Amino acid sequence: MSASEVVSLRFEDGLARLRLRRPEARNAIDRAMAYQLLDAASACAARAGLRAVLIEADGPDFTVGGDLRHLHGVGDELPTELQRMISRYHAALAQLGALEAPVVTAVQGAAAGGGLGLLWCADLVIAADDARLASGFARLGMSGDGGSSWAVTRLAGARRAWEFLAEGRVLTAAEAADWGLVSRVVPAAELAAEAERTARRLAEGPTRAFAHLRRLIGAASASSWAEQLDTERRVMAELALTADVRNGIAAFVERREPRFGGR
Template sequence: MSDRTVLEIADGLARLRLTRPDRRNAIDMAMAGGIAERMDQLVAATDGGDVRAVLIEAEGPAFTVGGDVDHLAGQLDRLSAELDDMITRFHGALARLAELPVPVVTAARGAVAGGGLGLFWCADLAIAGDDLRIATGFARLALSGDGGSSWHLPRLVGLRRAQELLLGGRVLDAAEALDWGLVTRVVPADELATHALAVARELVEGPTYAFGRMKRLLRESGGNTYREQLEAERAAIVDCGATSDGREGLAAFAERRSPRFTGR
């Protein structure tokens, strides 16, 4: 198991932490493999009902600068093969993260760059410190990009702004990222960890099954016609109505009290 990541699961909350602060959490082969292994563990724990929300964090003043350029520069004689191996592992992990049927909160401060942006794009709630800096950085390296930016950015900010970030290499600060809709909220950097943990713990107490169906509806909406999406919504809400949480939510509302969800 890689020492570049830590996964802790307790009381329904999974906390995945990047732990390579001396390299600003740059992603090399070991970290890509570590994230993939942690995601396997996380999927298993979620399937088993032990996880009702996920919080992704990082040690140090930078969330991640993306790919470890020094590592890649040492692999120039086999660069394509190294990129293939690293990104195959990393993208597999991102796909599993995006498909988790529980809410994902990402807390990021400092640099969020390159392929590491994928861990930010997959968040259902992206919480940023006020020292955040977002940069794709691929053009400067003559690389086309990874981490799902070419999929997420047109959906989050539109084609023109996506082109500016990827081809133009524009760097956004926290206020700009909030204005562009790339982050959910901005908080003081020294309050980020506490704030994000509180948000994640609140989600743990929420209607987990309904959250999962909401996520799926949003994820699949881009490929559906309007009629198909209406049918997907009908099927999802009917399924939610068959859950104990669905019944509890309606009963609590009618009785003017706070609901007590179990995640079932």
């Protein structure tokens, strides 16, 4: 890793491993990290054969969110700098959320502020039992970025979103799981191994089906019951043309494990 690299991206067969690498600053997001996250997300979007993404972070904390020392240092340029950083960061989150491959995020220690967006763009969030989730924006006089106003409201409801975002409640890993903000909690010592097992298992799965599931689940809250049923019908018919579906049905009938080829 070069001295200027604060986000690493490595492709291992169909798995992309995206890693925050600024542990000395608790993986705070400065301009370089925002820009490099966008580069990494764009590379994932352009990657042929991508089957899963694993988002991880170096050090005891996942990320404390925006780098307040950096933002303090820009003085009167704060509005311009926030626009510059947030636009790149949000573009990265949007691309990760739109990938036609599942995303897994592994969270340890502090996960806060705009950095929570790296949880919200994921399909599965595995948290270490020492993880703590916090917004913190209200204490700064800010309303927040990273998609928390959308994600927490959608996942936990409007009342809890207000408690978390406006009142500044800090959630333990167990509380975050109870609210539906993380998928499951594991001992801190097992986080890396569990996250990798999960990501690799997804990477071996039916990639086309997972891509459609990402879209179906994402659209569910804005679709009517009839619209969702119609979309499911259309998608099932489309997937029936794939080798993965034929293989999956044959494997069930023959009582063997399926082997999915993805695209």
